[in-house]
Amino acid sequence: MELFRIAVAGCGGMANTWVSYAQERDDARIVALVDIAEENAKNMAERYHLNCGIYRDIGEAIKDSGANLVFNVTVPEAHYHITTTALKMGCHVLSEKPMASSPEEAEEMVAIAQEAGKMFAVMQNRRYLKNIRAFHDLIKEGTIGAPGFVCADFFLGPHFGGFREVMDSPLILDMAIHTFDQARFITGADPVSVYCHEFNPPGSWYKGNAAAACIFELSDGSVFSYRGSWCAEGAPTSWESSWRITGSRGTAIWDGIAAPYGEIVADSDSQEFIRKTERVEATLSWSGREGHWGCLDEMFSALLENRKAETDCTDNIKSVAMVFGALQSAKRGQKIALQRE
Structure with missing residues (x-):
């Protein structure tokens, strides 16, 4: 039909x-x-x-x-x-x-x-990967306690040619939204403010600023730190970024490639200078398709079920706000409040 x-x-x-x-x-x-x-x-x-x-x-x-x-x-x-x-x-x-x-x-x-x-x-295809879904669950289930510091590193050196290489802010405007949206998805928190410094490093083949450092305050009280470059050749991170989230009970790690895991304090009553930790493997329970196909599956399911898709514009605009807030902060050289009713 x-x-x-x-x-x-x-x-x-x-x-x-x-x-x-x-x-x-x-x-x-x-x-x-x-x-x-x-x-x-x-x-x-x-x-x-x-x-x-x-x-x-x-x-x-x-x-x-x-x-x-x-x-x-x-x-x-x-x-x-x-x-x-x-x-x-x-x-x-x-x-x-x-x-x-x-x-x-x-x-x-x-x-x-x-x-x-x-x-x-x-389209936010990077939400639809079995490893990021497992990472999200690891945080949501409270494995590491309350998140306090969320860190993502993105360092790659793609030679696209075309429109990206002549954009004013290619990294933040065209790519960073993936990582910003991932941070919202992983933590379940929304942006409150941002301070950003963007620049174009030596050796860059981009006309505009291809690197940036951003600090976001999130609605759960945590801080999200983003470091990224699109003209970083050698020792690349994953396209999904390399993640470290520290919480009140431990730390969660995802390199964007392998399965995520956590390391949590084994004995909270211990008086040791550096307390021992135990490793907790994330559960890979995502059974949907990955990437673009997974996101399209969700969109069409939402259409058929007459509901909002996970990446509906009313949600995605919060990730967009992170992008334009970062650009505004970089231009003004000051922290920018991100508020949307």
Whole structure:
């Protein structure tokens, strides 16, 4: 039964995963491909044997095809136009991150989605990994007690070429939202304030600032420290970052690759100078699919169950606030309050 008539906006490399996913579903069909470069859309139609209309304008595509769901896989600068047009025309929207290019756009997009009564959810694929789910559970179950200090290191040196290498803030705007969103997911806490220093290290091949250090105060009283660089060659961390969370009873570790674990105080009454600890392995109980496919599974399940997706815009805007708050802090050289009702 065909429930979802999908218009795909943006036919670049990232769209391949989204199109492949749609084609595996019995309840979905791609009815339109939209790209300002029609050749991109034509190539995608040929690659995936799609018999659908090809358009340069999202409004025309929705009107002609009768689409009721839009995959927004365009570049970040186009997210606002594609998403708001689709929502106003009665479509649900599933979008690549970041949801918007400014906090003002993000707020307006959330308001439009709520007014339209349509889902607007954002791809945060790094929530959907068995190891991060286990890490989340380790913290939620209180294994290390109350979290106090949350640390994430992200050091990689990818040579993308293209738009990322000419952005003003490529690390924070295009990548750090993954780690910021992961911190919210892992701890279950939201941002209260941020102080950020961003810079462009020697040897960087990026035009803009490709490195940053951020300190966030979180709603549970803990502090989240982020250190990152996108021009760090040698000794790379995982794309999922390297994590250390210290709590009132011990420490939880996840290197972003292997299974997470904790080390907790073995005897709280001990008078030793350095108390002995015991290792606690995380339980790998996540049975869903990982990455983009896991996030898309959740989005479609939410649509079918008429509920908000885990990465609904009303939640994701809190991660977006961390991004734009960090950028504002770096620009002003001062701590920025992050408050949203």
